[in-house]
Amino acid sequence: MESVQKPARVRILDAAHDLLLTVGLARATTKEIAKTAGCSEAALYKYFASKEELFVRVLGERLPRLAPLLSTLTAEPGAGTLEDNLTRIAEQAALFYEQSFPIAASLYAEPQLKRRHDDALRTMGAGPHKPIEALDAYLRAEQTAGRVRADADTFAAASLLLGACAQRAFAYDAGPEGGRPPADVFAARLARTLLDGISVAPEATRPRP
Structure with missing residues (x-):
């Protein structure tokens, strides 16, 4: 056939x-x-x-679908636990950067080409800053829902989480162990650490019924 x-x-x-x-x-x-x-x-x-x-x-x-996950979570603040949600985001982001870094890395060796590429992405309303903005929007939604501290810097928190995920793709292969930590383990540790800085009291972070 x-x-x-x-x-x-x-x-x-x-x-x-x-x-x-x-x-x-x-x-x-x-x-x-x-x-x-x-x-x-x-x-x-x-x-x-x-x-x-x-x-x-x-x-x-x-590539791993980071943007749809962030959109879904932003539309439903208060659903699930904050730790579980951040762990899911971090795992998807770690896998996304792991697969996208080899694609985009060559641009950084050609500054003029990278500038043209960045200009084209701006015209399209796209670019590597978009995941940070989307995660910031999710954390602000959780802030409004009372699960993220009112004084937390959500943009800095988003930058820290996604920056760490990008570093996993870029830097970890050169470390003493010669490889990246598993995405799920890495994501869980990252989410717990970030929560220490931005979450309200544990009893307030329970998912809504």
């Missing part, structure tokens, strides 16, 4: 994901992505306006 070929958009995203992981964002061209996907470069541009848009779609559709 003849196999059904995947739709062109799916093939392009798959090819982009594979190439971005192997050669990095700076070296992956739309021409090579289209060739790998088995379509023309013109066909690629029917679905994606630029390589930057393709990069954003790969992050959103092929």
Whole structure:
């Protein structure tokens, strides 16, 4: 039985994901992505306006889904325990940065290319600052719900948690143990430590019935 070929958009995203992981964002061209996907470069541009848009779609559709998790939790402040929620966020973020760091790292070797890339992302309303803003929004929602201290700096807390997750992808391989701690263990430790600084009294952090 003849196999059904995947739709062109799916093939392009798959090819982009594979190439971005192997050669990095700076070296992956739309021409090579289209060739790998088995379509023309013109066909690629029917679905994606630029390589930057393709990069954003790969992050959103092929990597761990951090943004949807943050959106869901922000819409339901008070649900679950704060520790469990922060642990889920930290684990997703750790996996997201683990997979996205190899893709974007090559940009930092080419400052002019990185500036053009950043300008394009700003035009699209995207960029690496967005997860920090989304986590800040979630923590502010929990602040309003009374589970985060009123005087807590939620933006700094968001930056600390996501910064630690990014460092796990960047720095831990060079450590004495020569590898990253498991994402779930790392996330649990990070959430507990962050809670010490921002949560209200334990009895006030229980989930609503």
